[in-house]
Amino acid sequence: MVKSETVAQDKLKVGLEIHQQLGSKNKLFCDCKIIDSSEYDFTFKRNLRPTQSEMGSYDQAALFESKKIKTVKYQSSKNANCLIESDEEPPKMVNNEALELVLTISLALNCTIEDELHVMRKIVIDGSNTTGFQRTILVGRNGFLEVEGARVGIQSVCLEEDAARIINEDKKEDETKAYFLDRLGIPLIEIALDPISNSPIFVTTVAQTVGRLLRSTKKVTRGLGSIRQDVNISTEDGPIVEVKGVQQLSQLPLVIEYERKRQDALNQIANELKKRKIDESSFIDKVTDVTQLLSKSSSKLVKKILTGDSRFTAFVLRGFKGILSFEPYPAIRLGKELGDLVKVYGIGGIFHSDELPNYGITPEDVESISAVLRMDTNDAFVLIGGPTKSLNTVLFELFTRIRKGFSGVVPETRSARLDGVTVFSRPKPGSSRMYPETDIPYISIDEGMLKQLSQNTPQPWNEIIDQICKKYNINKTLAENIFDSKYFLLFEKIVSHTSISPSFVISKLTEDLVSMEREGYDSSILSEDVLFCLFTELDNSRITKESIPLVIEKLLKNEFRDVDEIISSFGTESISEEYVDETISKIIHENAIVISQKGLDSVGLLMGRCMEVLRGKIDGEKVNKKLMTKLTEYLQKSKG
Numbered sequence: 001m002v003k004s005e006t007v008a009q010d011k012l013k014v015g016l017e018i019h020q021q022l023g024s025k026n027k028l029f030c031d032c033k034i035i036d037s038s039e040y041d042f043t044f045k046r047n048l049r050p051t052q053s054e055m056g057s058y059d060q061a062a063l064f065e066s067k068k069i070k071t072v073k074y075q076s077s078k079n080a081n082c083l084i085e086s087d088e089e090p091p092k093m094v095n096n097e098a099l100e101l102v103l104t105i106s107l108a109l110n111c112t113i114e115d116e117l118h119v120m121r122k123i124v125i126d127g128s129n130t131t132g133f134q135r136t137i138l139v140g141r142n143g144f145l146e147v148e149g150a151r152v153g154i155q156s157v158c159l160e161e162d163a164a165r166i167i168n169e170d171k172k173e174d175e176t177k178a179y180f181l182d183r184l185g186i187p188l189i190e191i192a193l194d195p196i197s198n199s200p201i202f203v204t205t206v207a208q209t210v211g212r213l214l215r216s217t218k219k220v221t222r223g224l225g226s227i228r229q230d231v232n233i234s235t236e237d238g239p240i241v242e243v244k245g246v247q248q249l250s251q252l253p254l255v256i257e258y259e260r261k262r263q264d265a266l267n268q269i270a271n272e273l274k275k276r277k278i279d280e281s282s283f284i285d286k287v288t289d290v291t292q293l294l295s296k297s298s299s300k301l302v303k304k305i306l307t308g309d310s311r312f313t314a315f316v317l318r319g320f321k322g323i324l325s326f327e328p329y330p331a332i333r334l335g336k337e338l339g340d341l342v343k344v345y346g347i348g349g350i351f352h353s354d355e356l357p358n359y360g361i362t363p364e365d366v367e368s369i370s371a372v373l374r375m376d377t378n379d380a381f382v383l384i385g386g387p388t389k390s391l392n393t394v395l396f397e398l399f400t401r402i403r404k405g406f407s408g409v410v411p412e413t414r415s416a417r418l419d420g421v422t423v424f425s426r427p428k429p430g431s432s433r434m435y436p437e438t439d440i441p442y443i444s445i446d447e448g449m450l451k452q453l454s455q456n457t458p459q460p461w462n463e464i465i466d467q468i469c470k471k472y473n474i475n476k477t478l479a480e481n482i483f484d485s486k487y488f489l490l491f492e493k494i495v496s497h498t499s500i501s502p503s504f505v506i507s508k509l510t511e512d513l514v515s516m517e518r519e520g521y522d523s524s525i526l527s528e529d530v531l532f533c534l535f536t537e538l539d540n541s542r543i544t545k546e547s548i549p550l551v552i553e554k555l556l557k558n559e560f561r562d563v564d565e566i567i568s569s570f571g572t573e574s575i576s577e578e579y580v581d582e583t584i585s586k587i588i589h590e591n592a593i594v595i596s597q598k599g600l601d602s603v604g605l606l607m608g609r610c611m612e613v614l615r616g617k618i619d620g621e622k623v624n625k626k627l628m629t630k631l632t633e634y635l636q637k638s639k640g
């Protein structure tokens with residue numbers, strides 16, 4: 001088997017679909033305010049059924065989803081929801097503030113805008129909308145964007161309603177899927193770009209440029225989760241794989257690189273299968289219940305799976321020896337693809353002969369399974385264990401997936417992990433998912449309105465950054481960092497209410513918080529109010545510049561309720577000028593010998609001793625000043 005390391009760049013195509021929440025006051029089809037609310041006043045349940053599209057065909061993805069979930073639970077809050085989100089009342093007319101913003105952005109992206117806009121229903125199959133569909137309006141199409149001198153095509157710009165927020169992402173098999181309704185109905189812009197054949201870095205620059213254009217309007221939500229990228233990736237003119245939920249720009253090149261390798265690996269596996277001339281119509285053989293056989297196994301894992309109403313089934317893959325563990329790239333192999341597939345049904349118990357004996361399954365176990373299955377030397381077997389009621393469905397999906405292995409890449413929807421690895425989530429939905437919304441009349445767009453909006457198109461990014469540089473007297477990097485971050489508005493508020501230097505505020509709000517996130521802290525638990533309070537207390541000299549990282553860390557650890565409580569715990573309030581003076585004098589006297597030898601050069605050592613006592617209680621600069629004065633006095637006295 002030949003392992004190749006790269007795929008030619010011109011054979012890689014990446015289509016971006018960028019979703020960004022709009023910062024409008026109200027939702028898209030009702031007057032509810034936009035607020036995060038994990039509290040709820042009532043819950044209700046709905047049953048999911050695969051919906052037949054207008055064309056009369058069942059969507060493959062919808063059928064897949066319906067095998068997994070039957071009932072969905074929704075939690076609704078009075079503050080964030082009305083009856084429209086629960087689908088008990090028809091939607092109102094589209095939110096004009098949101099529509100104008102999307103029209104403005106479409107104009108900035110050089111799109112064609114129709115004079116009639118129609119609200120459409122897009123079938124949603126995972127329960128993330130109470131209606132079973134998502135409302136969407138195609139606003140602009142056939143536009144373009146200049147990026148580093150190249151023209152990138154814009155396919156469409158849509159105004160959509162956001163989905164409900166899932167509560168139990170990693171739900172157990174017997175648990176009902178549940179959603180909060182606070183996010184449902186928030187206006188969202190969706191920008192779909194033409195496929196790009198260029199480096200992953202260039203694709204990332206394109207995404208960054210679109211994100212910056214959106215932020216330039218100053219009317220979109222900022223922060224993690226408010227912008228989401230779906231990435232359609234194909235290689236060698238093969239099928240398109242859709243990767244959903246890329247939330248961070250830094251993830252994007254990693255995801256593209258991973259998919260490029262994964263798709264190449266699948267093609268290599270397909271080539272190897274073709275070379276072996278396996279009969280595609282009969283290679284899956286001897287599907288056999290081996291529960292009895294494995295009930296005597298000493299494997300802890302097997303025992304764990306075999307509790308309750310669970311069984312083990314094994315089947316042969318003729319001519320497959322070595323295929324399931326063939327690894328063209330590290331950790332990319334068919335065996336893993338199969339494992340990921342059964343995981344979406346909540347089944348973790350899948351093993352294959354290429355990796356056995358292992359997991360406590362002994363050579364004797366393997367031998368008896370092989371004997372029952374009448375294995376030939378070139379064959380492989382798959383062993384799968386789980387609840388009886390889901391096992392048949394899973395086996396069917398498994399067979400389908402293995403058969404598709406002969407053609408290489410499978411068109412499917414995957415989700416992205418932070419490190420760029422993508423994981424199977426469901427078959428790719430077909431195109432028969434849209435039909436007209438009958439509850440809302442069409443919206444007519446007149447020339448005059450567009451003319452007026454075209455005067456409000458966002459200022460170019462460079463101009464905005466230049467203005468921020470001048471206004472706050474900071475360099476370009478700092479200006480970009482803060483304008484790209486979710487804290488830009490908070491930054492402006494802090495700087496206008498305090499006398500703290502803008503560059504100091506930026507370094508704390510960007511670099512410091514990012515480095516704490518890298519250490520594993522979740523900065524989203526810090527509210528803007530808490531951060532604002534932190535800087536006003538600094539301005540009031542209740543805390544020092546040096547103690548800010550410490551206070552932030554304590555807040556992130558959730559040890560204290562608020563900044564005030566942390567300050568009290570420092571005892572900072574009781575620290576007096578006299579205490580500081582006394583501490584410095586004491587340290588000077590304790591170190592008389594060193595001072596007599598080194599004179600003024602001992603200041604570094606003394607400063608260290610002072611800060612051991614005073615750190616976080618008083619500004620280091622102040623201590624240094626006082627120490628210099630006292631040390632000079634002391635030296636003069638001891639001379640005289």
Ligand SMILES: [Zn+2]
Nearest residue numbers: 030032081082
């Ligand atoms: Zn509402």
